[in-house]
Amino acid sequence: MFKKKVIALLLGAALVASMITGCGGAAGTSSDSGKSTGGKKVGVSMPTKDLQRWNQDGDNMKKEFEAAGYEVDLQYASNDVQTQLSQVENMISSGCNVLVIAAIEGSSLGEALDMAKEKGVPVIAYDRLLMDSDAVSYYATFDNYMVGTVQGTYVKDTLDLDNAEGPFNIEFTAGDPGDNNAGFFFNGAYDVLKPYIESGKLNVVSGQKTFEEVATPAWATETAQSRAENILSSNYADGKNVDVWLCSNDSTALGVETALANNYNGTYPIITGQDCDIENTKNMIAGKQSMSVFKDTRTLASQVVKMVGQILNNETVDVNDTTTYNNNKITVPSYLCEPVFADANNYKEILIDSGYYTEDDLK
Ligand code: BGC
Numbered sequence: 001m002f003k004k005k006v007i008a009l010l011l012g013a014a015l016v017a018s019m020i021t022g023c024g025g026a027a028g029t030s031s032d033s034g035k036s037t038g039g040k041k042v043g044v045s046m047p048t049k050d051l052q053r054w055n056q057d058g059d060n061m062k063k064e065f066e067a068a069g070y071e072v073d074l075q076y077a078s079n080d081v082q083t084q085l086s087q088v089e090n091m092i093s094s095g096c097n098v099l100v101i102a103a104i105e106g107s108s109l110g111e112a113l114d115m116a117k118e119k120g121v122p123v124i125a126y127d128r129l130l131m132d133s134d135a136v137s138y139y140a141t142f143d144n145y146m147v148g149t150v151q152g153t154y155v156k157d158t159l160d161l162d163n164a165e166g167p168f169n170i171e172f173t174a175g176d177p178g179d180n181n182a183g184f185f186f187n188g189a190y191d192v193l194k195p196y197i198e199s200g201k202l203n204v205v206s207g208q209k210t211f212e213e214v215a216t217p218a219w220a221t222e223t224a225q226s227r228a229e230n231i232l233s234s235n236y237a238d239g240k241n242v243d244v245w246l247c248s249n250d251s252t253a254l255g256v257e258t259a260l261a262n263n264y265n266g267t268y269p270i271i272t273g274q275d276c277d278i279e280n281t282k283n284m285i286a287g288k289q290s291m292s293v294f295k296d297t298r299t300l301a302s303q304v305v306k307m308v309g310q311i312l313n314n315e316t317v318d319v320n321d322t323t324t325y326n327n328n329k330i331t332v333p334s335y336l337c338e339p340v341f342a343d344a345n346n347y348k349e350i351l352i353d354s355g356y357y358t359e360d361d362l363k
């Protein structure tokens with residue numbers, strides 16, 4: 001059985017390894033891919049500025065692409081599918097040589113992707129897979145299933161599910177059904193916890209345990225909050241404790257945390273998250289969120305800059321997974337970076353010492 005510290009160590013080691021090997025190393029990456037990039041233009045399409053991480057993703061990519069000699073057209077689509085579609089179409093008609101796209105909805109950019117294919121513009125799906133299209137050249141992301149596994153394993157170890165008597169009460173809050181990642185996160189966590197749910201050691205009091213039942217459209221904090229409020233008033237108003245709230249990411253965890261603050265007086269649950277957003281990291285320090293899975297946007301940006309350089313220079317493109325990500329049309333060659341476990345004990349090392357945040361950011 002894995003212990004929490006062992007996981008932290010393993011994931012920490014994986015981070016270091018990934019920095020040394022394929023998935024990172026900004027300086028080396030930039031100069032490698034800068035070989036013959038003169039005059040090349042990259043279109044970077046991000047879903048929204050509302051969530052902290054996409055701002056960081058966009059900023060990091062722009063910085064790295066420019067340092068490598070590219071021109072960059074960076075656009076945010078305000079979580080509006082039509083806006084993203086026309087932004088991507090504009091990128092193609094304005095002469096971008098390659099596109100990097102984090103889709104709002106994986107399957108809604110078909111027309112733009114067809115246009116890219118027609119014009120011979122390679123497309124990298126960024127963080128979220130682009131669905132239902134054979135025009136996707138590569139996918140760069142963090143290992144989404146592993147994100148869920150890290151969350152589930154954290155719950156398993158913290159409650160010591162193999163030895164503790166239980167039973168414990170648990171609720172789930174997952175992500176956007178339009179985002180292919182959301183199912184991977186949920187399944188990764190659920191697969192770890194399933195044996196304990198089946199044996200009755202974990203009790204899903206609301207009864208809501210399928211992805212469809214626990215999903216949160218658009219990953220919206222307010223939606224997660226109101227669903228959590230309903231669950232609390234229907235199932236926990238009699239004084240029952242909720243021991244775990246498995247949240248797939250930080251924006252949904254924030255909603256659950258607000259719901260608990262307003263509607264719950266029992267023992268505070270274990271709450272998981274993902275992204276290490278500033279608000280959530282503050283909550284981890286304050287004991288209102290137990291952990292978050294850290295996906296260093298600098299690491300992914302570096303990987304993508306490297307892959308773009310390889311594509312444009314007709315070199316072999318760095319991938320490490322050619323089987324997992326089928327988008328209903330093709331299996332997209334992928335590079336999966338490794339996510340890292342973060343909590344109140346290691347956040348200084350992972351987030352501050354690495355320069356991701358300053359102490360002041362977290363005050
Ligand atoms: C990303 C997560 C993020 C979520 C909401 C997912 O596709 O992988 O990091 O929390 O979208 O934006």
